[in-house]
Amino acid sequence: MNKIGLIISREYTTRVKKKSFLVMSVIGPLLFAAMFVLPAWLASLDSTSEKHIAVIDHTRKYKDAISNTEFMKFTWLDETNENNLKSNFKNMGYDAYVIISDDLLKNPDAVKIYSETPVTIDMKQHVRNDLEKFLEKEKLKSFNIDGLDEIIADINSTKVHVSTIQLGEKGTEKESSTELTMIAAIVFAMLIYFFVLMYGTQVMRGVVEEKTNRIVEVIISSVKPFQLMMGKIIGIAMVALTQFLLWVIFTIIIITGIKFAVFPDGEMPTRMDKQIEVVQAQQGDDENAATNSDFAKEFTKIMEKAQAIDIAGSILAFFFFFIAGYLLYAGLYAAVGAVIDNETDSQQFVMPIIMPLILSIYIAMAAFRDPSSDIAFWFSMIPFTSPIVMMARIPFQIPMWQVILSMAILTVSFIFTTWFAGRIYRTGILMYGKKITYKEIWKWFRYSGK
Amino acid sequence: MNFLEAKKVVKKFANHTALDHVDMQVPENSIYGLLGPNGAGKTTLIRIINQITGPDEGEILINGRPLAPGDVYNIGYLPEERGLYKKMKVGEQAVYLARLKGLSRNDALKKLKYWFEKFEIQAWWDKKVEELSKGMQQKIQFIVTILHEPKLLIFDEPFSGFDPINTNMLKNEILELREKGATILFSTHNMESVEELCDHITLINNSKTILHGAVENIKQDYKEHLIELNFKGDEQLLSNKISRPFKIREIKNLPHFSKAYIEMGEDGTINQLLKNIVDSVDILGLTELLPSMNEIFIKVVNESNTASVYEKQAVL
Numbered sequence: 001m002n003k004i005g006l007i008i009s010r011e012y013t014t015r016v017k018k019k020s021f022l023v024m025s026v027i028g029p030l031l032f033a034a035m036f037v038l039p040a041w042l043a044s045l046d047s048t049s050e051k052h053i054a055v056i057d058h059t060r061k062y063k064d065a066i067s068n069t070e071f072m073k074f075t076w077l078d079e080t081n082e083n084n085l086k087s088n089f090k091n092m093g094y095d096a097y098v099i100i101s102d103d104l105l106k107n108p109d110a111v112k113i114y115s116e117t118p119v120t121i122d123m124k125q126h127v128r129n130d131l132e133k134f135l136e137k138e139k140l141k142s143f144n145i146d147g148l149d150e151i152i153a154d155i156n157s158t159k160v161h162v163s164t165i166q167l168g169e170k171g172t173e174k175e176s177s178t179e180l181t182m183i184a185a186i187v188f189a190m191l192i193y194f195f196v197l198m199y200g201t202q203v204m205r206g207v208v209e210e211k212t213n214r215i216v217e218v219i220i221s222s223v224k225p226f227q228l229m230m231g232k233i234i235g236i237a238m239v240a241l242t243q244f245l246l247w248v249i250f251t252i253i254i255i256t257g258i259k260f261a262v263f264p265d266g267e268m269p270t271r272m273d274k275q276i277e278v279v280q281a282q283q284g285d286d287e288n289a290a291t292n293s294d295f296a297k298e299f300t301k302i303m304e305k306a307q308a309i310d311i312a313g314s315i316l317a318f319f320f321f322f323i324a325g326y327l328l329y330a331g332l333y334a335a336v337g338a339v340i341d342n343e344t345d346s347q348q349f350v351m352p353i354i355m356p357l358i359l360s361i362y363i364a365m366a367a368f369r370d371p372s373s374d375i376a377f378w379f380s381m382i383p384f385t386s387p388i389v390m391m392a393r394i395p396f397q398i399p400m401w402q403v404i405l406s407m408a409i410l411t412v413s414f415i416f417t418t419w420f421a422g423r424i425y426r427t428g429i430l431m432y433g434k435k436i437t438y439k440e441i442w443k444w445f446r447y448s449g450k
Numbered sequence: 451m452n453f454l455e456a457k458k459v460v461k462k463f464a465n466h467t468a469l470d471h472v473d474m475q476v477p478e479n480s481i482y483g484l485l486g487p488n489g490a491g492k493t494t495l496i497r498i499i500n501q502i503t504g505p506d507e508g509e510i511l512i513n514g515r516p517l518a519p520g521d522v523y524n525i526g527y528l529p530e531e532r533g534l535y536k537k538m539k540v541g542e543q544a545v546y547l548a549r550l551k552g553l554s555r556n557d558a559l560k561k562l563k564y565w566f567e568k569f570e571i572q573a574w575w576d577k578k579v580e581e582l583s584k585g586m587q588q589k590i591q592f593i594v595t596i597l598h599e600p601k602l603l604i605f606d607e608p609f610s611g612f613d614p615i616n617t618n619m620l621k622n623e624i625l626e627l628r629e630k631g632a633t634i635l636f637s638t639h640n641m642e643s644v645e646e647l648c649d650h651i652t653l654i655n656n657s658k659t660i661l662h663g664a665v666e667n668i669k670q671d672y673k674e675h676l677i678e679l680n681f682k683g684d685e686q687l688l689s690n691k692i693s694r695p696f697k698i699r700e701i702k703n704l705p706h707f708s709k710a711y712i713e714m715g716e717d718g719t720i721n722q723l724l725k726n727i728v729d730s731v732d733i734l735g736l737t738e739l740l741p742s743m744n745e746i747f748i749k750v751v752n753e754s755n756t757a758s759v760y761e762k763q764a765v766l
Contacts, residue, residue, distance in 0.1 A: 214533030
């Protein structure tokens with residue numbers, strides 16, 4: 001055991017001391033920070049100027065259903081203005097206009113926003129949000145329930161936030177939380193993909209290095225091949241975790257730095273906060289809670305609750321799938337390293353490992369859209385795709401048993417692949433200058449050396 | 451007392467048998483040569499002793515008891531395929547390898563200091579391995595192999611990559627290690643060094659032991675009763691005096707004297723020979739020629755290969 005510790009510490013320190021590690025540690029957060037700050041900065045450019053939006057409602061049912069905000073002023077116009085508006089809304093002093101062409105209960109697509117510049121997500125969301133709320137009320141009214149107004153008031157005052165969390169699949173609040181859950185899911189899935197690929201390859205390189213340097217026989221006269229392999233895998237896993245933590249810390253530092261440099265009054269566009277909160281599970285500061293619009297207030301409240309339930313669990317799950325997914329692939333990468341003589345030969349053996357990884361990214365994309373579809377479910381159970389696909393689903397609050405089942409399958413699988421890889425590794429590292437075929441590898445696997 | 455013993459060791463790989471009931475007895479405190487052509491199975495046997503692989507049948511005894519996992523600390527192994535981490539610093543790496551052999555960090559540093567001073571290579575401590583020449587790397591490897599003062603040392607082709615000066619230094623070190631009580635197993639194709647260093651040998655060919663014993667005894671067993679005679683004078687006079695059981699194989703004329711190679715036959719003696727020829731030429735000197743290990747090696751391996759061909763034919 002002590003010897004595994006020695007191997008782990010060598011694998012760890014030699015890698016962490018490398019310049020490339022330092023470079024990666026700095027570049028990663030810069031990219032991340034850019035990812036957060038750029039859209040926020042762009043959003044801030046947009047929203048600092050007041051937007052005037054004209055609304056034409058053919059149904060005349062929705063008058064004043066869309067409320068004004070600090071940056072968005074809605075003017076309800078008669079439908080006779082439509083043609084005039086279409087041809088020169090700019091000259092009339094509007095930045096965009098909304099046309100409601102039909103009863104939204106019958107035809108939900110009947111709302112359109114027209115603009116010369118791309119419509120911001122904030123605007124789109126605001127329009128949708130308010131209309132949906134309005135419709136909900138209308139629907140409820142249609143049931144002709146006694147004392148409906150009190151009920152609605154009651155619902156609005158107490159149950160809105162709760163239902164956002166629990167019934168995330170329907171209702172008005174869904175849209176706001178879906179967007180940030182999507183971001184969380186994408187970031188988690190991509191991180192796992194990236195780390196498995198990058199550090200799996202490092203494991204393979206490490207094994208090839210030992211083989212081509214011919215140091216491997218010296219070392220396995222002191223330790224068991226399996227110890228050497230595990231030491232390397234664990235050591236590199238620790239490098240990956242270190243890198244990850246450095247990224248999180250640097251990203252926070254950079255973003256906080258930018259926040260103070262660019263938004264010294266402590267106010268940041270809400271969208272940026274959302275992203276930071278999702279990725280780092282940071283508590284949004286109270287200053288920001290009191291932001292500019294009703295929407296933001298509501299959002300922050302939702303986020304606070306969502307964080308408590310959702311994000312903490314997701315982060316835990318992330319670390320599990322991060323480590324287990326890495327372990328699943330690292331063993332296989334080690335086996336490939338043992339089989340080949342130099343990296344240029346790696347292609348034919350690395351392909352079958354990378355394929356399921358790439359496939360998982362595609363499936364994950366589908367899972368973002370529909371996290372409870374069959375395909376998302378099955379691929380989040382299959383161990384080779386589950387780390388990425390499951391991470392893409394988890395932020396959407398899928399049933400707990402699925403998460404646990406997937407974790408169990410993955411655990412059993414990584415133990416199996418490690419054992420399988422160990423058998424190939426043991427024979428492979430002592431084979432020099434031979435072209436190895438899959439048939440040969442199968443023989444090594446079955447060969448029961450003591 | 452045998453320090454290391456192999457008993458009927460069998461090792462089979464998918465397509466061939468690498469070791470076929472191989473026996474070996476290595477006396478304590480000896481230098482033991484493990485010889486054989488390429489692919490004979492030497493490295494496999496060495497790997498079994500190092501517990502890198504296990505035997506399919508048979509066993510290895512060390513100090514009279516079966517090999518145990520803890521024995522890796524008692525063995526120092528310099529493999530034929532050897533190397534170091536190229537990007538790691540010499541000192542760091544030496545400490546790492548020593549600690550894998552069970553030394554504490556402090557012990558490793560202390561011992562390394564001694565050896566680096568002895569070989570006058572202190573200046574290399576902070577260099578990366580890739581900055582050193584191959585011969586320099588070999589020195590580091592040698593030091594790392596013997597650093598934990600193992601009772602059993604296994605050297606697989608230790609002299610490859612060394613210049614004559616360093617080869618000589620290494621030989622002296624090996625002899626010194628034996629003085630200090632180590633038992634040394636030595637695998638090589640370099641028969642000169644076998645003759646110089648080894649007390650005993652085992653010769654493996656085609657996965658089987660075909661010859662083993664003390665070097666002196668083997669030489670006696672394989673001697674051809676051949677006399678080398680240095681003389682001056684008329685070679686015709688000499689050959690006239692040679693008669694049964696003696697027979698001249700060859701006479702070489704050198705600038706200042708001649709050499710005659712005389713077969714003595716089974717019952718001829720040197721005294722008899724001298725009596726016969728003493729009046730014919732000026733005798734400068736004579737010795738009985740013992741075969742070199744090189745000759746024995748080639749002879750025995752060829753014989754065994756021919757025999758195995760016959761065997762195969764007989765089976766067919």
